[in-house]
Amino acid sequence: MMNYFPDEVLEHVFDFVTSHRDRNAVSLVCKLWYRVERFSRQRVFIGNCYAISPERLIDRFPGVKALTLKGKPHFADFNLVPQDWGGYVQPWIEALARSRIGLEELRLKRMVVSDESLDVLSRSFTNFKSLVLVSCEGFTTDGLEAIAANCRFLRELDLQENEIEEKKNLWLGCFPDSCTSLVSLNFACLKEINLVALERLVARNPNLKSLKLNRAVPLEALQRILMRAPQLVDLGTGSFVLDRDSDDSETYRKLRGTILKCRSIRNLSGFLEVAPRCLPAIYPICLNLTYLNLSYAAGIHGSELIKLIRLCGKLQRLWILDYIGDKGLEIVASTCKDLQELRVFPSDPFGAGHAAVTETGLVAISSGCPKLNSLLYFCQQMTNAALIAVAKNCPNFIRFRLCILDPTKPDPVTMQPLDEGFGAIVQSSKRLRRLSLSGLLTDRVFLYIGMYAEQLEMLSIAFAGESDKGMLYVLNGCKKLRKLEIRDSPFGDMALLRDVGKYETMRSLWMSSCDVTLGGCKTLAKQMPRLNVEIINENDQMEFAHEDSQKVEKMYLYRTLVGPRKDAPEFVWTLV
Amino acid sequence: MLLLGTLLMGITSEQHSSASSIDSSSDPSAAAATSSSSFCAPMQSNNSARFDLSTELRLGLSISSSYYNDLFTTPTTTTRVQPLSWPPIRSILRSARLDKALDQKQASLFIKIYMEGIPIGRKLNLFAQDGYDSLMTTIAHMFLTTILCADRVHSDKYHVLTYEDKEGDWMMVGDVPCEMFLNNVKRLKITRADRC
Numbered sequence: 001m002m003n004y005f006p007d008e009v010l011e012h013v014f015d016f017v018t019s020h021r022d023r024n025a026v027s028l029v030c031k032l033w034y035r036v037e038r039f040s041r042q043r044v045f046i047g048n049c050y051a052i053s054p055e056r057l058i059d060r061f062p063g064v065k066a067l068t069l070k071g072k073p074h075f076a077d078f079n080l081v082p083q084d085w086g087g088y089v090q091p092w093i094e095a096l097a098r099s100r101i102g103l104e105e106l107r108l109k110r111m112v113v114s115d116e117s118l119d120v121l122s123r124s125f126t127n128f129k130s131l132v133l134v135s136c137e138g139f140t141t142d143g144l145e146a147i148a149a150n151c152r153f154l155r156e157l158d159l160q161e162n163e164i165e166e167k168k169n170l171w172l173g174c175f176p177d178s179c180t181s182l183v184s185l186n187f188a189c190l191k192e193i194n195l196v197a198l199e200r201l202v203a204r205n206p207n208l209k210s211l212k213l214n215r216a217v218p219l220e221a222l223q224r225i226l227m228r229a230p231q232l233v234d235l236g237t238g239s240f241v242l243d244r245d246s247d248d249s250e251t252y253r254k255l256r257g258t259i260l261k262c263r264s265i266r267n268l269s270g271f272l273e274v275a276p277r278c279l280p281a282i283y284p285i286c287l288n289l290t291y292l293n294l295s296y297a298a299g300i301h302g303s304e305l306i307k308l309i310r311l312c313g314k315l316q317r318l319w320i321l322d323y324i325g326d327k328g329l330e331i332v333a334s335t336c337k338d339l340q341e342l343r344v345f346p347s348d349p350f351g352a353g354h355a356a357v358t359e360t361g362l363v364a365i366s367s368g369c370p371k372l373n374s375l376l377y378f379c380q381q382m383t384n385a386a387l388i389a390v391a392k393n394c395p396n397f398i399r400f401r402l403c404i405l406d407p408t409k410p411d412p413v414t415m416q417p418l419d420e421g422f423g424a425i426v427q428s429s430k431r432l433r434r435l436s437l438s439g440l441l442t443d444r445v446f447l448y449i450g451m452y453a454e455q456l457e458m459l460s461i462a463f464a465g466e467s468d469k470g471m472l473y474v475l476n477g478c479k480k481l482r483k484l485e486i487r488d489s490p491f492g493d494m495a496l497l498r499d500v501g502k503y504e505t506m507r508s509l510w511m512s513s514c515d516v517t518l519g520g521c522k523t524l525a526k527q528m529p530r531l532n533v534e535i536i537n538e539n540d541q542m543e544f545a546h547e548d549s550q551k552v553e554k555m556y557l558y559r560t561l562v563g564p565r566k567d568a569p570e571f572v573w574t575l576v
Numbered sequence: 577m578l579l580l581g582t583l584l585m586g587i588t589s590e591q592h593s594s595a596s597s598i599d600s601s602s603d604p605s606a607a608a609a610t611s612s613s614s615f616c617a618p619m620q621s622n623n624s625a626r627f628d629l630s631t632e633l634r635l636g637l638s639i640s641s642s643y644y645n646d647l648f649t650t651p652t653t654t655t656r657v658q659p660l661s662w663p664p665i666r667s668i669l670r671s672a673r674l675d676k677a678l679d680q681k682q683a684s685l686f687i688k689i690y691m692e693g694i695p696i697g698r699k700l701n702l703f704a705q706d707g708y709d710s711l712m713t714t715i716a717h718m719f720l721t722t723i724l725c726a727d728r729v730h731s732d733k734y735h736v737l738t739y740e741d742k743e744g745d746w747m748m749v750g751d752v753p754c755e756m757f758l759n760n761v762k763r764l765k766i767t768r769a770d771r772c
């Protein structure tokens with residue numbers, strides 16, 4: 001029936017299909033739909049920049065306006081991927097610039113971005129509106145100058161946790177006076193900022209909704225900025241301290257007054273530096289907050305932290321340090337009834353574990369917050385009984401990531417592995433998409449995951465399992481698995497090679513410090529030409545090279561349509 | 577008048593925190609990473625190697641289970657130092673938190689405190705106290721006496737806490753909000769209740 005409609009009608013219908021997956025599905029129906037879909041697609045998501053080339057992207061989707069690209073594997077966040085591994089955005093920007101693509105939005109994660117790339121980006125796309133860089137590196141404030149100076153209609157500049165070399169502190173001043181279109185600005189990962197330029201920028205951008213400052217912005221400046229931008233929805237404070245010696249009661253009073261006018265703030269973060277005595281200034285906005293991120297606020301703990309939490313009855317997302325303790329989590333459980341996402345980070349990852357949280361806190365949260373669907377929890381210990389209780393109280397997990405700081409710690413009460421506990425979680429949360437395991441775990445946990453985790457897309461395994469069977473349970477059972485990352489677990493060639501076709505249904509597989517050998521990886525590479533099987537070799541010891549029986553320290557494989565990448569450094573061997 | 581009623585919040589000293597952590601898809605706000613060279617682990621050797629956690633053991637992380645003992649071997653080759661990879665938190669945030677611990681700007685406020693009749697005074701870190709009541713308790717322990725509010729009793733058995741403010745006047749502790757008190761206090765004195 002749909003074949004009798006003109007293309008424009010199909011296109012109009014497809015406009016309502018927005019998610020990437022749905023559009024991908026639409027394009028597979030028939031050649032006509034493929035054609036109409038590809039010319040009308042504006043937003044493209046590429047989860048692995050080496051799976052496809054920029055030329056093929058441009059060829060298939062000439063109308064692309066918004067592009068998301070991801071580079072390095074996830075374990076790069078934890079120093080497992082050496083510097084210069086890859087993930088360069090330069091070829092993408094150059095190719096897009098050469099074509100007639102009207103790029104408006106670019107979102108990059110874990111990529112290497114150079115100043116030159118940013119310069120080319122800023123000058124090649126007249127309607128460029130939004131740049132979001134997450135966990136990227138390779139650029140300096142010179143690159144930011146180019147973006148500020150040349151992107152005339154910039155709405156969003158969001159720098160999340162990047163490593164940026166700060167040269168001169170001028171870039172913010174490079175936004176021309178005519179720049180009045182900013183909606184979102186985040187420079188929290190920088191150390192310095194030009195305060196005068198910042199205040200002027202905020203003053204002339206009345207549509208600013210999201211502003212995340214860095215620690216170089218003192219409280220006095222925050223007060224003046226908030227005066228100019230009471231419409232903010234999303235605020236990240238910089239430094240939240242008053243100099244003891246200055247006349248601070250006046251500043252504090254003004255701040256309190258100004259904050260009272262900021263009735264729209266729903267998301268609050270920052271407090272990179274904080275003097276707790278200034279906190280009451282923000283109490284009036286707490287009751288409206290839906291997202292509170294105190295994961296950098298080392299200065300807020302004890303009774304201060306509790307007082308703050310008690311005021312935030314509408315929180316849906318809370319990110320916090322484990323200073324909160326189990327008792328504090330009980331208070332969260334009784335206060336934040338709408339809580340959906342909780343992240344508890346370790347304040348002292350290598351310490352003796354005094355101030356931390358345990359299974360008690362998690363059970364309290366699960367009983368008080370049944371809407372919980374996303375968890376990241378760093379803790380000292382966990383028990384099976386607690387996990388079983390959590391599974392019963394919260395059957396809606398989409399993301400469940402538990403990190404016991406001692407990675408092979410058993411249930412301290414029963415001294416058993418945590419297989420049953422995680423088993424309960426996967427059995428009860430039928431919509432679970434992401435899971436990270438820790439603690440003492442045998443092959444049994446993987447049996448449960450293979451049996452029950454039908455929607456699982458991403459699995460992170462560390463120091464777990466006993467034999468190849470563990471990995472096989474997962475590869476056989478999890479039909480929707482897309483990303484599997486494994487470290488320090490006894491899985492070898494037998495598991496790797498049992499079902500080589502599986503890896504073409506996945507985005508990537510990472511295995512480090514496991515039992516796979518060079519020979520096994522070579523076999524896989526030979527059987528699967530559409531996979532890039534990369535071995536990362538940091539040893540310069542040539543005498544260890546080329547022995548097939550030798551265990552591979554780090555292997556990263558991913559499906560690709562464009563063969564081995566040409567930008568691999570010498571320590572990365574792509575097997576063929 | 578009770579001291580607690582006027583209390584809005586207490587003060588705690590800067591924590592010696594080592595690192596924070598955020599997973600990879602989190603919100604930003606850390607400072608740019610400094611080198612994480614303070615966390616080193618020996619590199620895995622290529623031969624039957626396992627990640628050597630002995631560095632982590634030195635740093636306090638204890639692996640209790642012997643189950644994995646055979647997996648951990650000392651690298652035999654000369655090793656290159658690598659930053660730590662466990663626990664799985666981003667190094668940018670580890671180092672941001674270290675910077676934090678070193679930044680002692682607001683860490684302490686030590687003031688002198690004398691008790692009437694005792695020539696040798698003590699020093700007390702006011703920022704380490706969590707509000708007025710914590711302050712009173714600490715002082716009571718230090719000087720082995722009971723500190724009371726002034727209008728409760730006038731007797732030579734008890735003591736009250738007074739402070740000298742920026743203007744040089746001696747005032748009763750507890751009348752103003754804690755934050756204002758902390759801004760103005762220069763030193764403390766414990767005087768006998770019947771003197772007030």
